[in-house]
Amino acid sequence: MEFTSNSPITDVAEDLLGPNVKVHHSKLNFKWSDGGEEVKWHQDIPFYPHTNYGVLAIGIYLDDVDDEMGPMGVIPGSHKGEIYNHYNDKDQWVGALDDKDFGRVKFDDVVWLKGPAGSVTVHHCRMVHGSVPNSSPRSRNLLINAYAAADALTISAHPYPGPKINHIVRGKEARWVEYASEPCLLPPDFSAGYSSIFAAQQEEDETLVAD
Numbered sequence: 001m002e003f004t005s006n007s008p009i010t011d012v013a014e015d016l017l018g019p020n021v022k023v024h025h026s027k028l029n030f031k032w033s034d035g036g037e038e039v040k041w042h043q044d045i046p047f048y049p050h051t052n053y054g055v056l057a058i059g060i061y062l063d064d065v066d067d068e069m070g071p072m073g074v075i076p077g078s079h080k081g082e083i084y085n086h087y088n089d090k091d092q093w094v095g096a097l098d099d100k101d102f103g104r105v106k107f108d109d110v111v112w113l114k115g116p117a118g119s120v121t122v123h124h125c126r127m128v129h130g131s132v133p134n135s136s137p138r139s140r141n142l143l144i145n146a147y148a149a150a151d152a153l154t155i156s157a158h159p160y161p162g163p164k165i166n167h168i169v170r171g172k173e174a175r176w177v178e179y180a181s182e183p184c185l186l187p188p189d190f191s192a193g194y195s196s197i198f199a200a201q202q203e204e205d206e207t208l209v210a211d
Contacts, residue, residue, distance in 0.1 A: 020150035020171030054149030
């Protein structure tokens, strides 16, 4: 928690979100060697809608990441565009864009975020991003810390609950809530827990079927 609360990445979060910043979640993402799953194209904010879009994720590569290892790809400018539906045609949560929406995404502009161990990635909660399978003999290990502006309140069950969620790491608690005008589709009720983005995107988690 000390690294999340007071380190150079906390400074990055403050620079981008403003003086009052809180923790949303921290997690380790492992993409195993020799075929570790792809992460299909998606946005983060549909997993945890907020009152506004002052939310971002900061990743740190724990290993050198090259083309073979399935680096994260981002679509520049997509954070300023629409928020997509992450349910399938059966109204089941799959945590990914549907193929029918691909024509509105500028995939020709994708940037693959490679780099040596210690490289930092930052993406906005509305940024369309994903990654291909890991075809290398090495595991791709990524530490992710997500932050939100203090005036951005979560409005659905937290998919990654922990003792430090909403902990203020810069500045102070918000006295006013800011509301964004753009709508965001609600995810399923994650109050009973959330398995993983891999299980959702591969449609392996039967608990994510909508009522």
